[in-house]
Amino acid sequence: MLNYHHLRYFWVVAHEGSVSRAAKRLRVTQPTVSGQLRELQDQLGEELFRRAGRGLELTELGKSTLVIADEIFALGEQLLETVRGNRVGRPLRLAVGLSDAVPKHVAYQILEGAVAARIQIACHEDTPSRLLADLASHTLDVVISDAPSHAPTAHDHLLGEVGVAVWGVRRLAHELRAGFPRSLDGAPFLMPLSGTGLRRELDAWFVDHGIKPRIVAELEDAALLARFAAAGAGLYADPDLEGDRPRGMVRAGSIKSMRVRYYAITVERRLAHPAIALVAGAEKLFGKRRASRQATGSVRGSRPRAAS
Template identity: 45%
Template sequence: MEWLNYHHLHYFWMVAKEGSLRKAAEKLHVSQPSISAQLRALETALGEPLFRRSGRTKALTDAGQIAFSYAEEIFSLGRELLNTLSQHPTAKALRFSVGVTDSVPKLVAHEILRPVFAMPHSVHVICREGKVEDLLAQLAAHRLDIVLSDEPASSSVKVKVFNHPLGESGVTFCARPPLAARLRKGFPRSLHDAPAFVPTENTALRRSLENWFRANRIRPRVMGEFEDVALMKAMVAEEDVFMAVPSVIVREVVTRYGLAVIGASNNCKAQFFAIAAERRIAHPAVQLITSKAQSLLSS
């Protein structure tokens, strides 16, 4: 069985971070030829070139990008080990790595994750945000414990994952107080031809909104589409437009952004899922989230 030389990997990691042999050599207090020899040995062991020349700097190849992501994780765990043992030598913090798709509102993610920070033993939470495809790939590689998403993983994904429903929330429509006061009269018909900001078409909430608008024969005047839900909220706070948010976070939204409620609907739903690599969840933090989320989202 072949073993990876972590000394070589550490030299590679430093060169990749610093962008050049010279800077890495200065950080490591070794000579450039010594680092070059270590890199060649690592490339020989892996069977792939890890760097390509880009001007005066070294750029990562595709194989180098993969190796660097693993090196980041490995040496991050090493730092975590040192920190844990120096602070609590007899009680290691529970590591919980969670991916949050960029279509899940940050306030919703916070509410779902909140119980984890109240667990009786220490938990080290690592949150990563991104596209669902990228996060599912990390889940399959066991670099994440769960992925929080506003829609289930499709059966067409190439990795084996399991969808655990966390619950669903109705939707509340909000705007700045003057516009909200006008649109509150005659809701929901008042939303017809009213200026609106909506999520982009690739999101579950956008599809749910469109179905609800269609059922109520409402066609808002869409002034903007946003992939970043937090940016959309910030923009609504400054513009005369309305938007829709999951009702579970409406109090926080109206308080934080100075908005007012127009009206709500329980027929338009925002759903949330914990996607895991296992059918029966074993991780204590994931068990806690799935048990608490249902009551949170229905309240």
């Protein structure tokens, strides 16, 4: 088993750049630091440092070891901060990863429950794959996404589902409202990138109904997609909810057979405190019975398919 006392000595030497400076910081003798390093290198079977003038530089193994050590000791500091915070009544902290495919007005309402519970939120937006990597390394506590992860090390907690509508500027929406949805054939359309839950539903729905819109752009970020639509570039699909959309956007029509789902993804089998606070926001957004029932356990299963 790895001796974390040895690892801490290595970590300090790596950041200080020399044994002498590390010894001063640790308040021990230089031979003590050198001995701890030697024992760690003997256990790993390779050198972690090489001489560079009067100092030391990391070997390739040393660089890899430092990355892992940084994560380990950062988690240790986070644990201490949590304990201290609980003692003095400071708010709990929740590190949230937000998929860039999730509309901002949906994300806000989901996160609102945690804010109301006086939980300090640190929200990071990125692609689902990168967020799941951060979740696996425990940099994040939870990921909010419009698609399940299906990752063997993660659990997908369904927060809720909602219908979908097609939105656009007033002129375009009113023009296509008559004859909807057949009027979408050949109409300018802004699409989310492939791989998102909504994109898969849209592709299937268009095929089922024999509709071929003119795709103007495929955009990863939901907020940017809405901005393009507000500029009159085309229509776009978004949850059929009252929300903070760009000014002047109106509904061209609703796709009643299509549902989009939102998930809280964690490494835990069940949502635990403080991530369970997200359920309060989901209850308000999607309806109390569905959110509270679905989100307390992990969900495994196929995605919903749009009805014909």
